[in-house]
Amino acid sequence: MYSKLLYLCLAILFINLSFAQEQKIWELEHGEFKLYKSNGISARFESQNSKRHPGKFIASTGNRKGNRPSAEDIFITYRGTCGQQIKIETGQLFNHNPLLQTFIKTRKLEDLPIKNMLNALSKGLKKECEELESIRVNIGPLYIPKTESNTKAETITVQANMSKTNNWKLKEGFGASLDNLKIKFNTTPFLNTYLAVNYEGPCKTVQQLNIAPVFSNNTERYAYKKPTGMLYYEKIAKRTIKPFLLECPDVETFEFSLKDVPDNVFIREGTKGVIKANKSNNWQLNLSDFGYYSAEAPRINSYSDLITQLETNEFPFFERYSDFFKLFYEDFMDAYGTTCRNNLSNVTKISIHAFESRYNSDGFKISETSLGEPQVSYVETKYFNIYNKFAAYNKQTVMYNIFKAYLEGKSQNNIEPVRQAILFRLEGSQQINKYINSNCNDAKLKAMYNYIQKLARSL
Numbered sequence: 001m002y003s004k005l006l007y008l009c010l011a012i013l014f015i016n017l018s019f020a021q022e023q024k025i026w027e028l029e030h031g032e033f034k035l036y037k038s039n040g041i042s043a044r045f046e047s048q049n050s051k052r053h054p055g056k057f058i059a060s061t062g063n064r065k066g067n068r069p070s071a072e073d074i075f076i077t078y079r080g081t082c083g084q085q086i087k088i089e090t091g092q093l094f095n096h097n098p099l100l101q102t103f104i105k106t107r108k109l110e111d112l113p114i115k116n117m118l119n120a121l122s123k124g125l126k127k128e129c130e131e132l133e134s135i136r137v138n139i140g141p142l143y144i145p146k147t148e149s150n151t152k153a154e155t156i157t158v159q160a161n162m163s164k165t166n167n168w169k170l171k172e173g174f175g176a177s178l179d180n181l182k183i184k185f186n187t188t189p190f191l192n193t194y195l196a197v198n199y200e201g202p203c204k205t206v207q208q209l210n211i212a213p214v215f216s217n218n219t220e221r222y223a224y225k226k227p228t229g230m231l232y233y234e235k236i237a238k239r240t241i242k243p244f245l246l247e248c249p250d251v252e253t254f255e256f257s258l259k260d261v262p263d264n265v266f267i268r269e270g271t272k273g274v275i276k277a278n279k280s281n282n283w284q285l286n287l288s289d290f291g292y293y294s295a296e297a298p299r300i301n302s303y304s305d306l307i308t309q310l311e312t313n314e315f316p317f318f319e320r321y322s323d324f325f326k327l328f329y330e331d332f333m334d335a336y337g338t339t340c341r342n343n344l345s346n347v348t349k350i351s352i353h354a355f356e357s358r359y360n361s362d363g364f365k366i367s368e369t370s371l372g373e374p375q376v377s378y379v380e381t382k383y384f385n386i387y388n389k390f391a392a393y394n395k396q397t398v399m400y401n402i403f404k405a406y407l408e409g410k411s412q413n414n415i416e417p418v419r420q421a422i423l424f425r426l427e428g429s430q431q432i433n434k435y436i437n438s439n440c441n442d443a444k445l446k447a448m449y450n451y452i453q454k455l456a457r458s459l
Helices: 002-020 098-106 115-126 219-221 233-248 303-310 318-339 383-411 416-436 441-456
Strands: 033-038 040-048 056-063 075-080 085-090 133-142 154-163 183-186 195-201 206-213 255-258 265-267 273-278 290-292 347-352 355-358 365-370 375-380
Touching: 002 303, 033 115, 040 115, 056 115, 075 098, 085 233, 098 133, 115 133, 133 233, 183 233, 195 233, 219 441, 233 255, 233 273, 303 318, 303 416, 318 347, 318 375, 318 383, 318 416, 318 441, 347 383, 375 383, 383 441
Parallel strands: 085 133, 206 255
Antiparallel strands: 033 040, 040 056, 056 075, 075 085, 133 154, 183 195, 195 206, 255 273, 265 290, 347 375, 355 365
């Protein structure tokens, strides 16, 4: 009985201790805060946890007394999540601040009046972030104008660090990166593009980062559209390099990959498809892995244009014209099988029926009338499955485009788009027949026939 009672008491005590365990700052409701104090200075830790940035908080401290600004104001802030190593920053410092005059003369770290502020801030960071091993401190910028004693104007930024191995004493410089350090780095989404850089991992000499959309809700996800061109990606890469180097100063090369390559941009063959920036070139961006379709792709607007391109036995950016090619393939095979039957072996007979179909404004067929006897054509059996697949696909997409044109034309009291959509294929068939022109033994025609089979098999 005694042992059971003792066990029950211990269990109750354990439960009470569990409930009494203090919550971490990011576990509090958004906007709730904690205060950490040292020598009369307070550091405020406020939860900023969100779906986009889980675990985020703001830690800030300063020497302001009261609510009104003063010439002596200095503030230090951290925005982010916990990690082995984090970087805190002061706001801009002003040369007329009386507390900075000694430092301006000596340029010594110990003459900066921030010791108590750092103690308060580091006290909270060590309590909240159990894995913390190093705090980097970025102080400045501090603009110093030209004076009699100062021969030229300059802007000063001081870097320092506090580490667990050094008993959290403030030392000059950021110090070497921790062994096996995994940093957490993210940028805010750029303007209305939702594009940002989010990285968690070690610092590397060749640093690979991904530019991708970041969403905090479904509304943003549905509103997202891929950028046109590379401008936004360039801007994001540029604004990422400098702050990332503060975290990982040993980077020699950046490689930015793109989650979504713009539709008018292609990745050059044999390249990684990344935006590069090298220390040796002063971090200038290199976009040589990418090209623009509009500048290098063939312009194809008709079957005649397509035939001209196919005759070269080369088709750069073929995937851009895959739907157009499927339509051409069906019509070309019909014409070739009718006119050049003797060139084919092991054929499958095809009956091509022409119908007049009537549809209502909602796109439903209301009647269909046969227009004469069926036309007979032939397709080599080894290509029949491809032909049949393309024909079924074309029937669906062409009708969709006709009705799309009809509805657009109807809304503008203009049926010209409808006429153009219907006549396009008839005119295309005439262009094919003119090209073949019963010249079935022509070497160029036979070569093109073989080439389009090769292209068709790739789709």
